[in-house]
Amino acid sequence: MISIQSSTSKPFSPDSVQNGSELTLSGSVYRIRDMGSFAFIILRTARHLVQCVFDPLKCDFELSSIQENSTVRVTGIVKLDARAENGFELHINYITVLSTPYAQMPICINKKGLNISLETNLENRPYVLRNHRQRAVFKLQEGIVSGFRNHMLANGFTEIHSPKIVKTGAEGGANIFKMDYFGNKAYLAQSPQFYKQTMVGVFDRVFEIAPVYRAEKHNTSRHLNEYISLDFEMAYINDMYDVMAMETSMLRAVMNELETNYSPELKLLNVDLPKIDVIPALTFMEAKSILKESGHKIKNFYDFEPDEELAISEYIKKEYNSEFVFITHFPSSKRPFYAMDDKEEPDYALSFDLFFRGLEITTGGQRIHRYEEQVQKMKDKDLDPDEFESYLMIHKYGMPPHGGLGIGLERLLMKLLNQQNVREASLFPRDLSRLAP
Amino acid sequence: MISIQSSTSKPFSPDSVQNGSELTLSGSVYRIRDMGSFAFIILRTARHLVQCVFDPLKCDFELSSIQENSTVRVTGIVKLDARAENGFELHINYITVLSTPYAQMPICINKKGLNISLETNLENRPYVLRNHRQRAVFKLQEGIVSGFRNHMLANGFTEIHSPKIVKTGAEGGANIFKMDYFGNKAYLAQSPQFYKQTMVGVFDRVFEIAPVYRAEKHNTSRHLNEYISLDFEMAYINDMYDVMAMETSMLRAVMNELETNYSPELKLLNVDLPKIDVIPALTFMEAKSILKESGHKIKNFYDFEPDEELAISEYIKKEYNSEFVFITHFPSSKRPFYAMDDKEEPDYALSFDLFFRGLEITTGGQRIHRYEEQVQKMKDKDLDPDEFESYLMIHKYGMPPHGGLGIGLERLLMKLLNQQNVREASLFPRDLSRLAP
Numbered sequence: 001m002i003s004i005q006s007s008t009s010k011p012f013s014p015d016s017v018q019n020g021s022e023l024t025l026s027g028s029v030y031r032i033r034d035m036g037s038f039a040f041i042i043l044r045t046a047r048h049l050v051q052c053v054f055d056p057l058k059c060d061f062e063l064s065s066i067q068e069n070s071t072v073r074v075t076g077i078v079k080l081d082a083r084a085e086n087g088f089e090l091h092i093n094y095i096t097v098l099s100t101p102y103a104q105m106p107i108c109i110n111k112k113g114l115n116i117s118l119e120t121n122l123e124n125r126p127y128v129l130r131n132h133r134q135r136a137v138f139k140l141q142e143g144i145v146s147g148f149r150n151h152m153l154a155n156g157f158t159e160i161h162s163p164k165i166v167k168t169g170a171e172g173g174a175n176i177f178k179m180d181y182f183g184n185k186a187y188l189a190q191s192p193q194f195y196k197q198t199m200v201g202v203f204d205r206v207f208e209i210a211p212v213y214r215a216e217k218h219n220t221s222r223h224l225n226e227y228i229s230l231d232f233e234m235a236y237i238n239d240m241y242d243v244m245a246m247e248t249s250m251l252r253a254v255m256n257e258l259e260t261n262y263s264p265e266l267k268l269l270n271v272d273l274p275k276i277d278v279i280p281a282l283t284f285m286e287a288k289s290i291l292k293e294s295g296h297k298i299k300n301f302y303d304f305e306p307d308e309e310l311a312i313s314e315y316i317k318k319e320y321n322s323e324f325v326f327i328t329h330f331p332s333s334k335r336p337f338y339a340m341d342d343k344e345e346p347d348y349a350l351s352f353d354l355f356f357r358g359l360e361i362t363t364g365g366q367r368i369h370r371y372e373e374q375v376q377k378m379k380d381k382d383l384d385p386d387e388f389e390s391y392l393m394i395h396k397y398g399m400p401p402h403g404g405l406g407i408g409l410e411r412l413l414m415k416l417l418n419q420q421n422v423r424e425a426s427l428f429p430r431d432l433s434r435l436a437p
Numbered sequence: 438m439i440s441i442q443s444s445t446s447k448p449f450s451p452d453s454v455q456n457g458s459e460l461t462l463s464g465s466v467y468r469i470r471d472m473g474s475f476a477f478i479i480l481r482t483a484r485h486l487v488q489c490v491f492d493p494l495k496c497d498f499e500l501s502s503i504q505e506n507s508t509v510r511v512t513g514i515v516k517l518d519a520r521a522e523n524g525f526e527l528h529i530n531y532i533t534v535l536s537t538p539y540a541q542m543p544i545c546i547n548k549k550g551l552n553i554s555l556e557t558n559l560e561n562r563p564y565v566l567r568n569h570r571q572r573a574v575f576k577l578q579e580g581i582v583s584g585f586r587n588h589m590l591a592n593g594f595t596e597i598h599s600p601k602i603v604k605t606g607a608e609g610g611a612n613i614f615k616m617d618y619f620g621n622k623a624y625l626a627q628s629p630q631f632y633k634q635t636m637v638g639v640f641d642r643v644f645e646i647a648p649v650y651r652a653e654k655h656n657t658s659r660h661l662n663e664y665i666s667l668d669f670e671m672a673y674i675n676d677m678y679d680v681m682a683m684e685t686s687m688l689r690a691v692m693n694e695l696e697t698n699y700s701p702e703l704k705l706l707n708v709d710l711p712k713i714d715v716i717p718a719l720t721f722m723e724a725k726s727i728l729k730e731s732g733h734k735i736k737n738f739y740d741f742e743p744d745e746e747l748a749i750s751e752y753i754k755k756e757y758n759s760e761f762v763f764i765t766h767f768p769s770s771k772r773p774f775y776a777m778d779d780k781e782e783p784d785y786a787l788s789f790d791l792f793f794r795g796l797e798i799t800t801g802g803q804r805i806h807r808y809e810e811q812v813q814k815m816k817d818k819d820l821d822p823d824e825f826e827s828y829l830m831i832h833k834y835g836m837p838p839h840g841g842l843g844i845g846l847e848r849l850l851m852k853l854l855n856q857q858n859v860r861e862a863s864l865f866p867r868d869l870s871r872l873a874p
Contacts, residue, residue, distance in 0.1 A: 001717055001718065001719050001723065001757075002717075002718050003715040003716070003717055003718070004678065004681045004682055004685050004715055004716045004717075004718050004763060005682055005685065005715055006682060006685050006686035006689060007592070007679070007682040007683040007685065007686040008682075009592070009679070009682075009683075010592065010593070011592060011593025011642070012593075026641075026672070026673035026837070027641075028638075028835060028837065045641070046593055046595075046640055046641035046642060047593075047640070069834055069835035070835060071672075071673070071835060071836070071837035071838075073673070098673070098837055098838055099806055099807065099835060099836060099837060099838065100835065101808075101833070101834050101835030102807075102808035102809065102832065102833045102834075102835075103808075103833050103834065104834075105834045123827075124830070125827075126635045126638070126827055126828070126830040126831050127638065127830050127831065127834045129635075129636070129638075129639045130638060130639050135639045135640065138595070138597070138639075138640075139595060139640075141598070142595055142596045142597075145596060145598075146590070146596070153583070155444070155446075155447065155448060156447070156448025156449075156483055156484075158483075158575070158576060158579055159579045159582060159583070160575070160579075160864060161578070161582075161648070161665045161846075161864065162864060162865060163648070163663050163864075163865050163866075163867050164601070164648055164663065165614075165625075165650070165662070165663050165867055165872065166872070166873075167872040167873040168873070177602075177616060177618075178616070178617070179614060179615070179616040179617075179625075180615070180616075181614075181872055182652075182654070182869055182870075184872060186872055188602075188616075194874075195864070195865060198563045198566075198874070199566070199864070201465075201563070201564065201566075201567060202566045202567050202572045202575075203483055203484070203572065203575075203576075204463075204464075204482070204483035205448070205483060210647065210648065211598070211600075211601055211647065211648075213602070215619075217619070225602070226600050226601065226602050228598045235463070235508075236463035236508070236510070236535070241441065242444070242446065244441045245441055245442055245443060245444040245445075245446075246444040246446075248441050248442065248443050248444065249443035249444040252443060278440040278441060278442055278443075279440070279441045280438055280439075280440055280441075281438065281439050281440070281441050282438050286438065320438075326441060369536055370536065370539075371538075371539035371540075372539065390560075390562070390563055390873050390874030391563070391874070393561070393563040393564050393874075394563050394564065395539065396538070396539045396540050397506055397538050397539075397540065397541075397542045397564045398465065398506035398507060398508060398536060398537065398538030398539075399508070399536060400463070400465065400508035400535055400536060401508075401535055401536065409598075427597060427598065427599060427600075427632070427636070428599060428600050428632065429600075430600050430602055432619055433619075435602065435603070435604040435618055435621060435623055436603075436604040436605070436827050437631075437635070437827030437828070437830075
């Protein structure tokens with residue numbers, strides 16, 4: 001028998017290096033630049049590229065014994081140098097090779113620009129992600145998630161985990177994945193809607209960060225069949241504007257988190273973070289009027305077409321200098337059965353979208369909390385309340401006024417980086433034709 | 438057009454109340470105790486039960502206008518009182534009723550003990566979870582997740598999100614859910630194994646908190662068909678003991694998080710947190726010898742039966758005063774194809790389990806990082822390397838030595854609370870016969 005102690009291994013941070021001190025780093029040999037009398041060995045560590053200097057007079061090994069994509073442990077002396085990427089160079093004393101690649105990569109990944117198609121990128125994702133700019137995208141994804149979560153926790157929201165194999169779809173429509181569950185028909189959750197409302201009855205405020213599934217049968221640049229939804233739901237609201245205010249402060253917290261803790265990646269990818277002060281809100285009808293006045297021909301009277309989302313966003317950017325805009329009061333007929341209708345204008349739901357740089361990234365609103373109102377709305381939409389027995393328990397036995405929203409993580413990241421295709425913002429995207437890697 | 442400001446609503450904390458000050462709280466009326474000349478109205482807020490005092494001489498409404506399970510906004514004056522549950526009472530000035538229940542709950546949930554079967558509990562979960570002790574279970578679940586995540590982030594691990602609809606199962610065996618994916622056969626991920634190894638090649642250290650799926654065809658008290666897996670994977674390890682050390686320090690961080698930030702729930706549920714100093718580790722053969730010496734008849738030579746996990750845990754508790762024990766060097770034939778074998782004794786894998794209070798909660802180990810070794814191991818296990826083309830890219834183009842593990846969140850929570858059935862530790866459990874709620 002032996003005893004396992006706590007781990008003492010700590011990650012490396014370039015901020016803590018001291019001039020003249022010895023430093024040992026592990027990493028992958030990203031690039032070797034032979035300068036003749038010496039060489040640069042660029043080490044790819046967990047987060048940073050570190051410039052190591054090989055001087056044959058000071059090392060008892062040959063440069064040729066080191067190859068790109070080997071993993072190594074390097075020991076050397078720190079020399080602070082403001083010109084170097086992280087403010088220092090490591091002058092190598094010795095290197096231990098830990099592993100060597102079996103083959104050369106078909107795609108050269110140690111350059112700034114990859115010059116490959118998205119298709120090729122996705123096919124070769126397992127190693128293309130090792131490119132320092134590619135991986136920075138997903139470090140920023142982590143930052144968005146951290147910013148979201150920290151804001152929720154600080155505001156008294158409880159984190160929940162709800163099942164993704166479900167008996168009933170929450171969002172309706174045909175875009176739901178079916179599966180066999182021990183002889184019963186089951187679905188993959190389109191959203192955690194029922195569960196987060198249920199948990200609002202328990203904890204007042206809840207959030208969840210988890211995959212959701214949409215069996216979209218078309219390949220577009222803005223749809224994924226599996227994506228990460230950032231959901232929150234909050235009780236004791238006065239109206240849906242409380243939900244929108246919470247999203248506004250959350251988005252500010254996210255941008256602040258990125259600015260504070262992710263500056264290497266923001267710099268590397270040249271990211272222009274949106275400034276968020278207040279966010280303008282238009283009603284659906286106001287937005288359609290603006291479109292019409294600007295000469296746009298309205299074809300869809302219940303929702304917005306992609307070009308309309310773009311046009312509205314451009315208008316708001318120009319007139320109000322905001323890269324975000326809320327649209328409220330959507331036609332009730334196209335919003336889900338759990339959306340509360342406006343008591344004064346029942347054809348419109350107390351429901352909203354948020355557009356960011358021309359793309360819808362959020363749908364949310366106030367939910368029905370009264371039992372009879374929810375049962376009636378189901379009937380009005382030709383749904384059978386008996387199918388929703390356990391969901392309706394929450395209304396039957398008392399629910400506070402509440403509302404919430406869902407944000408598509410990959411869409412938010414995509415627009416933040418001004419990417420052209422949402423697949424770029426997903427580690428391993430799932431679409432009509434893509435199940436691997 | 439209107440402008441949406443940031444949210445200013447902050448959650449209530451009992452620590453910040455001041456004697457004699459006015460306080461407004463939102464919540465659900467949990468219990469009314471009519472004492473004749475006055476009444477206690479117990480308010481269920483997001484996290485705390487608050488004792489409110491109704492004095493008919495000071496309020497301009499009748500007690501009969503308030504009913505249990507209504508949601509209300511209460512304004513009153515704080516009176517500090519060490520005997521009260523949160524150290525204060527709220528002497529009511531007025532109450533606004535926000536919603537009233539449609540019906541009375543069939544199960545009385547505002548008592549300490551529920552006195553219902555697990556079956557009844559699960560059927561009525563949407564409102565049974567409103568019981569203050571039931572919900573405390575899931576507040577502690579949040580605490581475990583927070584402790585895990587904070588430890589990972591502080592140690593340079595990057596959070597990732599990998600797809601759950603996959604082309605190939607990672608863990609083998611028959612317990613995998615199948616589904617149709619636009620005419621192709623797909624599966625629900627049994628673990629994020631391939632993806633976390635892939636991302637170790639990108640970020641060196643990664644973790645993921647996400648659902649995984651096991652089509653277990655038996656109903657036991659320790660299996661769920663969908664559960665939350667806490668996964669981490671780390672590069673540049675010397676051996677699997679580095680992974681075990683990281684788990685040891687992570688578990689200490691989790692217990693510390695619970696102790697620091699979840700004391701109301703620990704107290705409410707009378708939780709006895711395990712003390713973690715070092716964790717003993719036995720080899721598989723050592724463990725089997727101990728079982729044999731204590732008169733146990735060994736029937737399974739490749740793994741442990743539930744009664745063996747219990748017997749080993751009891752032995753370690755008695756001899757070494759540890760509620761955790763690692764078992765290392767499992768027979769290679771029963772461990773997955775990505776497990777690295779012990780070079781000196783190739784019949785055993787560099788693979789481990791962690792038992793906690795008699796139950797396996799973790800499987801982990803060192804993984805194969807060399808391409809030829811991984812291809813050979815696949816062939817030895819009658820697997821076709823061509824089926825794993827994108828996974829093998831990571832080995833082919835260079836991988837650091839690495840290892841990792843997965844922890845069943847519900848199992849850890851279950852044993853922490855000394856629950857008898859893992860379903861109690863899942864908000865909405867999925868089992869052979871349960872798809873709803």
